[in-house]
Amino acid sequence: xxxxxxVAVGLLGGAAAAARFLIDSAFAARTDHPFPLGVxxxxxAGTLVLGLVAGAALEGEALVIVAGGGIGSFTTFSTWxxxxxxxxxxxxxxxxxxNLGLSIVVGFAAIVAGHWLGGAL
Amino acid sequence: xxATRFDFRRLAAIYIGGVLGALARVGLAQATPHGxxxxxxxxxxxxxxxxxxxxxxxxxxxxxxxxxxAHPFLTTGICGTLTTFSTVQLELFEMVDGGNIGRALAYLGxxxxxxxxxxxxxxxxxxxxxxxx
Numbered sequence: 454x455x456x457x458x459x460v461a462v463g464l465l466g467g468a469a470a471a472a473r474f475l476i477d478s479a480f481a482a483r484t485d486h487p488f489p490l491g492v493x494x495x496x497x498a499g500t501l502v503l504g505l506v507a508g509a510a511l512e513g514e515a516l517v518i519v520a521g522g523g524i525g526s527f528t529t530f531s532t533w534x535x536x537x538x539x540x541x542x543x544x545x546x547x548x549x550x551x552n553l554g555l556s557i558v559v560g561f562a563a564i565v566a567g568h569w570l571g572g573a574l
Numbered sequence: 575x576x577a578t579r580f581d582f583r584r585l586a587a588i589y590i591g592g593v594l595g596a597l598a599r600v601g602l603a604q605a606t607p608h609g610x611x612x613x614x615x616x617x618x619x620x621x622x623x624x625x626x627x628x629x630x631x632x633x634x635x636x637x638x639x640x641x642x643x644a645h646p647f648l649t650t651g652i653c654g655t656l657t658t659f660s661t662v663q664l665e666l667f668e669m670v671d672g673g674n675i676g677r678a679l680a681y682l683g684x685x686x687x688x689x690x691x692x693x694x695x696x697x698x699x700x701x702x703x704x705x706x707x
Contacts, residue, residue, distance in 0.1 A: 454604060459597065462597060462600045463593040463594075463596060463597050464593070465596065466592045466593050466595060466596020466597065466655055467588075467589035467590065467592040467593040468589070468592070469592060469596070469655065470588050470589060470591060470592025470595065470596075470650060470651050470654060470655045471585050471588050471592065473650070474584075474585065474588050474646070474650050475585075499659070499660040500659065500660040500663045500664075503661070503664050504663075504667070507664055517600060517603075517604070520661070520664075521596070521599065521600040521603060522600060524660050525596070525658040525660060525661045526592055526595065526596040526599075526655045526658070528658055528660040528661075529657050529658065529659055530621040530625065530657035530689060531624040531625045531627070531653045531654060531657040531689075531693075532650075532654050533659060534625045534628075534689045534690055534692070535625070535628050535629060535632055535693050537690065538629070538690065538693045538694065553686070556659070557682070560660075561667070563663070564660075564664055564666070564667045565667065568667065
């Protein structure tokens with residue numbers, strides 16, 4: 454990958470992290486409920502867009518920049534796991550399974566739907 | 575005014591952490607290429623390392639709750655960006671699309687179980703010195 458490509462990955466990665474923080478904070482400010490709705494929404498939305506990009510057959514450096522630098526940075530695995538651990542620790546066992554189940558099932562549906570839509574474009 | 579200024583510095587810390595996390599993840603992915611539907615070592619490694627570190631930093635802040643910019647930089651910035659959820663789903667899709675349903679289930683299972691254990695290990699690692707004292 455070119456030097457400009459790496460710069461783009463870094464800049465997009467920073468912007469995606471900041472966007473994730475602002476969106477998650479906006480969700481958290483509107484409710485006291487322990488369910489991590491912000492991260493779920495971020496992960497599902499990002500997955501749908503990644504499906505679109507992959508389905509639209511974006512290739513090479515452009516794909517690495519958009520998919521790896523942008524969307525891959527926007528969505529997060531570690532926070533999803535830590536939130537699940539915290540829910541389990543607080544005794545919200547049902548919410549743990551809802552958080553894991555929705556992310557996995559709806560996330561897979563989102564990648565399939567995005568891929569199909571991207572291919573149809 | 576004070577709050578706005580603080581939020582800006584926090585956002586800048588997260589941005590810089592995000593730059594580093596993204597470069598590390600994409601760099602490892604570029605260094606360990608795999609065909610569509612292949613076993614994604616790069617993603618697995620960054621997700622496990624990020625989960626371990628996030629567990630550690632989370633426990634550290636809980637035990638030492640001083641308000642510092644290092645925390646959002648390390649957690650939301652580096653750990654949040656180093657790890658990825660959407661790429662895992664795309665890799666699962668490519669495995670299923672290629673007929674490797676068994677590999678997809680194995681990848682999902684390993685990612686979830688090891689990821690959860692890494693968070694717990696990170697938390698335990700931070701507590702260890704306190705126990706020894």
